[in-house]
Amino acid sequence: MNYPFLTAAEAASIIRHGDTVGIGGFSSVGTPKAIPAALAERARELHEQGHPFQVGLITGGATGNQIDKALAEVQAVSFRTPFQSNKSMREAINTNNARYFDVHLSLIGQDVRYGFLGKINVAIIEASAITENGEIILSTSVGISPTLVEMADKILIELNEAHEDHLTGMHDIYLPDMPPHRREIPVYRVNDRIGTISIQADPRKVAGVVRTCERDAIAPFTPQNETTLQIGRNVADFLVREWKKGAIPHEFLPLQSGVGNIANAVLGALGADRQLPPFSMFTEVIQNSVIDLMLDGRICFATGSSLTLSDDKLDLLYDNMDTLGKRILLRPQEITNHPETIRRLGVIAINTALEADIFGNVNSTHVLGRQIMNGIGGSGDFARNAYLSIFTTPSTAKGGLISSIVPQVSHTDSTEHDVRILITEQGVADLRGKSPRQRAECIIENCAHPDYRQLLWDYVKLSDGTSCHTPLSLRNALKMHLAFAETGDMRNTVFE
Numbered sequence: 001m002n003y004p005f006l007t008a009a010e011a012a013s014i015i016r017h018g019d020t021v022g023i024g025g026f027s028s029v030g031t032p033k034a035i036p037a038a039l040a041e042r043a044r045e046l047h048e049q050g051h052p053f054q055v056g057l058i059t060g061g062a063t064g065n066q067i068d069k070a071l072a073e074v075q076a077v078s079f080r081t082p083f084q085s086n087k088s089m090r091e092a093i094n095t096n097n098a099r100y101f102d103v104h105l106s107l108i109g110q111d112v113r114y115g116f117l118g119k120i121n122v123a124i125i126e127a128s129a130i131t132e133n134g135e136i137i138l139s140t141s142v143g144i145s146p147t148l149v150e151m152a153d154k155i156l157i158e159l160n161e162a163h164e165d166h167l168t169g170m171h172d173i174y175l176p177d178m179p180p181h182r183r184e185i186p187v188y189r190v191n192d193r194i195g196t197i198s199i200q201a202d203p204r205k206v207a208g209v210v211r212t213c214e215r216d217a218i219a220p221f222t223p224q225n226e227t228t229l230q231i232g233r234n235v236a237d238f239l240v241r242e243w244k245k246g247a248i249p250h251e252f253l254p255l256q257s258g259v260g261n262i263a264n265a266v267l268g269a270l271g272a273d274r275q276l277p278p279f280s281m282f283t284e285v286i287q288n289s290v291i292d293l294m295l296d297g298r299i300c301f302a303t304g305s306s307l308t309l310s311d312d313k314l315d316l317l318y319d320n321m322d323t324l325g326k327r328i329l330l331r332p333q334e335i336t337n338h339p340e341t342i343r344r345l346g347v348i349a350i351n352t353a354l355e356a357d358i359f360g361n362v363n364s365t366h367v368l369g370r371q372i373m374n375g376i377g378g379s380g381d382f383a384r385n386a387y388l389s390i391f392t393t394p395s396t397a398k399g400g401l402i403s404s405i406v407p408q409v410s411h412t413d414s415t416e417h418d419v420r421i422l423i424t425e426q427g428v429a430d431l432r433g434k435s436p437r438q439r440a441e442c443i444i445e446n447c448a449h450p451d452y453r454q455l456l457w458d459y460v461k462l463s464d465g466t467s468c469h470t471p472l473s474l475r476n477a478l479k480m481h482l483a484f485a486e487t488g489d490m491r492n493t494v495f496e
């Protein structure tokens with residue numbers, strides 16, 4: 001198949017002001033690189049000439065500097081969905097320069113297919129290869145690329161030759177049927193392959209191909225500290241206890257682990273704990289620690305929507321393709337995060353909260369209820385449907401000025417009904433089978449930082465003598481947040 005080759009600038013010139021652009025990739029990898037940069041340059045030039053130029057961005061998840069930063073910094077984004085984790089994009093959203101709406105990652109592709117988000121004018125997809133028949137072999141992630149290729153009016157492909165043919169065969173492309181007669185997704189085991197290794201695009205829609213040769217650039221992890229290591233150990237110890245008492249099947253269950261520093265520490269601790277049998281991952285993001293643990297024999301199989309690996313770990317994977325290549329599958333996020341697959345496989349989900357309240361509601365996304373951090377990502381998909389849903393968080397943030405355990409979360413992403421276990425460096429709160437009052441006691445005693453325990457008890461006691469199921473004080477529920485906003489320290493809270 002002979003698709004026309006274009007320069008990045010030629011490709012970017014196809015995109016018009018007001019277009020909705022679908023961006024392939026996931027978790028800042030496997031995303032297009034050259035065309036978004038050229039698009040940002042074009043927007044800058046047009047703005048200088050006094051012309052408006054903005055596009056709506058629909059992605060699989062985070063896209064990183066090459067897209068979110070480049071386009072946000074030239075004010076070229078009218079709206080953005082779903083997950084983002086870039087400082088410049090965050091700033092654009094929090095200053096109302098880009099409209100943002102947050103969607104569960106399992107739903108965004110489906111929303112596009114249902115037509116909920118209007119037309120996708122142009123999709124930009126990174127490929128690691130294009131077959132003779134014009135089929136697209138994706139690169140380090142899948143995200144919602146298959147849906148974008150299906151739904152977009154025009155498709156631009158970046159052919160990234162930096163991966164040679166290492167990734168061919170690692171993808172499993174499958175999209176669920178449309179309702180009302182949708183069949184089951186036939187993933188019965190973590191390693192079931194159910195789709196194709198490539199995406200067949202309608203050749204009439206392919207507007208051109210831009211050659212690139214550039215690896216993904218992922219943000220480095222901050223080194224572990226005693227807090228993150230202790231959270232990791234607490235998670236591992238908890239799972240060992242559950243497994244030993246038979247609450248987790250003897251062969252163990254697949255794990256999902258979130259992204260970021262804490263998630264990396266948790267996985268490291270789980271891998272290091274040799275009491276647990278080797279396990280598999282049914283997750284969104286395959287990050288650095290997974291490759292080490294696979295080589296160490298601790299993880300037998302990993303399926304996710306992206307290989308979010310630093311350069312050295314990607315090299316390690318490519319050097320060990322004989323042993324690792326057949327033990328990794330990259331799937332659309334609609335499959336990795338689907339309620340059906342998560343519940344069928346009995347995935348144990350471990351995600352990170354910004355804050356949790358004493359009843360177990362979790363805020364993963366908004367600082368003080370107002371400023372977006374990243375987005376709900378897949379945490380809601382996994383928390384609702386997991387065999388066991390665990391949230392972790394350090395008990396304090398900003399050097400102790402903020403308690404991550406509060407009377408009431410300032411924004412709710414996962415509700416008390418979805419949060420079974422809460423873990424901080426202080427300990428583990430097992431919320432299963434507990435009433436709101438019992439939860440409050442369990443969380444304050446086991447998870448809150450000692451500096452904040454009395455304050456939280458003072459809050460609970462405000463409801464003493466009143467008849468209520470949940471000890472909530474309407475007057476005081478957000479007082480700790482208010483104290484931080486007004487004085488810079490939650491310890492200055494005074495309840496009325």
Ligand code: 0RQ
Pocket residue numbers: 027061083105257258259260261262263284285351352353354355364365367368373374375376377378379394396397398402403404
């Ligand atoms: O701020 O960077 O300025 O120091 O939040 O916090 O402790 O470094 O934790 O990197 O693991 O991120 C929830 C954001 C945690 C992430 C969140 C401040 C803190 C720091 C980051 P600084 P840490 P992490 C599936 C799972 C939602 C999506 C998800 C996330 C910064 O895990 O985006 O779960 N989750 N996906 O100082 C104010 C508080 C705070 C606070 C922390 N209570 N108030 N600031 N911070 N607690 C995978 C995917 O979806 C891809």
